[in-house]
Amino acid sequence: MSAFAHLGLGGAALRLEYQWVGVADSPHPTLVFLHEGLGSIALWKDFPEQLCQAAGMRGLVFSREGYGRSTPRPHKERWPVGFMHRQAWEVVPALLQELGIERPWLFGHSDGASIALLHAARFAVSGVIVAAPHIMVEDISVSSIAAAREAYLEGGLRARLARYHEDIDSAFWGWNDVWLDPAFRAWDIRDQLPAIAAPLLxxxxxxxxxxTLEQIYGIARLAPQTQLLVLPQCGHSPHRDQAGRLIDAATRFMTGTNRSH
Known part of the structure; x- marks a missing residue:
């Protein structure tokens, strides 16, 4: 069952839907899930519950503003190039404080993985797992996002996503417009990665x-504690394409680190 956190940030009132999953009385740090650019609580489906049960952890899943049942993006408003920095350095800290979460584990996918990396560069966390992260913009990213625009306008993507968001245009155009903005080609968070001290997978x-795989190889060069996992026959969503292997790897990584606390 989802609940709502009410945050006031810079004069703006945000309502963020969230949900607890996993082991309620776990002694380990809370595992916070950060969704992809078109994600929400609903689009994760049962992956967070499965991972938290396997790892013996309590988890928090939430929908960022503009997604799911959270405060929608005003239709005339475009996300700025630094929207992921704002999420990582303002919104996520405010939500964690509101819910009484300290030194969480972070599990981020795609845009959510980038937000997880940015947050861990400035705030204390127990560890970070990122799946399909972005640390800079590549041609393949822009080409695929342009193709998604066509699928949304002409294909069935809009109908498929509508079940996961109360305001589907808020979710899609917020993500798509900023990624296809020519100014976004200069977006790059590699300068932040050396500040991450926490365990990182x-x-x-x-x-x-x-x-390309340069996204995770680049992380490992700049944050040498990084462990890498490359999954064959797997696309952009490892938690859907190879959920079992991802859960096994993440559980081993977190369990080993948790036991050392």
Whole structure:
């Protein structure tokens, strides 16, 4: 059952839907899930529950503003190039404080993975797992996002996504417009990665249609504690394409680190 957190940030009132999953009385740090650019609580389906049960952890799943049942993006408003920085450095800290979460584990996918990395560069976390992260913009990313625009306008993508968002245009155009903005080609968070001190697991599929393996190799060069997992026959969503292997790897990584706390 979802609940709502009410945050006041910079004069704006945000209502964020959230849901607790996993082991309620776990002694380990809370695992916070950060969704992809078109994601929401509903689009994760049962993956967070499965991972938290396997790891013996309590989890928090939430929909960012503009997504799911959270405050929608005003239709005339465009996300700025630094929208992920704002999420990582303003919104996520405010939500964690509101819910009494300290030193969480972070599990981020795609845009949510980038937000997780940015948050961990400035705030204390127990560890970070990123799946299909973006640390810079590649041609393959822009091409696939342009193709998604056509699928939304002419294909069945809009209908498929509508079940996961109360305001589907808020979710889609907020993501699509900023990624296809020529100014976004300069977006790059590699300068933040050396500040991450926490344990880090970076995962990507060999067939990721939104990024090359340089995304995770780049993380490992800049944050040397990074462990890498490359998944063959896997696209941009490892938690859907290879959920079992991802859960096993993430559980081993977090369990080993948790036991050392």
């Amino acid at each position: 970076a995962i990507q599929g060999e067939d990721d249609e939104y990024g």
